Amino acid sequence: MTGLELRREWRVVWLPGVQNLLVNMGARKGGLCFQWATELLVRLDALKLQTLELHWAESFANTSGEHNVIVVTARG
Structure with missing residues (x-):
């Protein structure tokens, strides 16, 4: 999807x-942002990227301002 x-x-x-x-x-x-991030991570992970790493990031955990994203960085 x-x-x-x-x-x-x-x-x-x-x-x-x-x-x-x-x-x-x-x-x-x-x-919600964690749902977007989860769905995005599934799709990006399926690409088996060789030059990029995927990281889960969150700010203000366990608060009403919590935010979740996928951070994409160069491998290494």
Whole structure:
């Protein structure tokens, strides 16, 4: 599934804060940053990249401001 397909499935709205509210209220199935990062990591990992490394990064863990992303760096 592509990012565009996920956007459609999750019915993502423009403002991330509004999307988060809708997900937390149960009005949307997905679209929180950790869900995007998880789905992106699965797809990037399947590419078996030889020159890049993938890293999970998070800020403000276990708070309402938590954010998760995939960081892509050069191997080595």
